Amino acid sequence: MTENAIEIAPDSALIVIDVQKGFDDAAFWGPRDNPAAEGNIAALMDAWEESGRPVVLVQHASRRPGSVLAPDQPGYAFKDFVADRAGREALHVTKTVNSSFYGTPDLGEWLTARGIRQLVVVGIQTNMCVETTARMGGNLGYEVIVPLDATHTFDLTGPGGLTLTADRLAAATAVNLHGGGFARVLTTAEVLAAA
Template sequence: MTENAIEIAPDSALIVIDVQKGFDDAAFWGPRDNPAAEGNIAALMDAWQESGRPVVLVQHASPRPGSVLAPDQPGHAFKDFVADRVGREALHVTKTVNSSFYGTPDLGEWLTARGIRQLVVIGIQTNMCVETTARMGGNLGYEVIVPLDATHTFDLTGPGGLSLTAGQLAAATAVNLQGGHFARVVSTAEVLTAAKAV
């Protein structure tokens, strides 16, 4: 085992964040990055279920009027490839904010009750709910791994009209998480290889 090799714990929890149909609405969100994200998410879900590791599905219920992710909208539903992979044993967390640790049921309590200390965080959006959950996980003392290519985001405009592409935002997330010691940023292929090695 090399110094930089990833080790995936037998009880590592896969946190699948907000992979919902509303994110397919390009007119609402604008341009996105990483068209491979969904395939990588599916591969990780399959690997976790095959190995019997725990899976957590997080679903955003937006309180904002007109949001495609509002509970009364069709976009609130999980994308089909996720819904098709949901096992009865998976934890389903509903949230209204960016962090998956502020949802129902309480993710932290669920992890603590099972002694889980390693999280693999994937989903949508890279620089929003994925990054916020990873940062908070790091702050709470979990070992957090983010396979960045199992996430995606959208172009965004901020103060003074400053615009960044989805790719630029994803790169910033990678730097923030690993450079800030919140999480280790890796690839889906690396995680899949490590998960099979246990």
């Protein structure tokens, strides 16, 4: 068995995080990485639908003034390819923070009630809500898989004006999650082959 060999459980939940139109606003967010993310997310959503596995859609309702993700803004809506697949999801969680485990309805309660122990986490932003949800999932004892190429993020400036590119931030997330034991970081193709 190779390091990346995986088994996708029959009830594995696909957690699709914050794939919202507001993230298409380059003037607001700046440069992004991984233009293939949306196509990979769509492929995973289709595979989960075809296999009857549960899909959870998570939507960020920003409380920050001027945010393109505020509920009263057009950017709050899911991107079209997600909206086209909506209605087939098993659960729709709304959150105001980075972790999908702090939303309404309660994701952890929903997973526990169904005995679901494996999560495949995808969406936007790689180093923010995806990483936070994956870390919490790992801490809570779930088997977490992150197909990194089904996520994307944006360049970010931190203390002292230090700026990291989206690619570097995604690489750091991969190391944090995989190396830190929170999740297995794989590719969409590896997950689809196992599903």
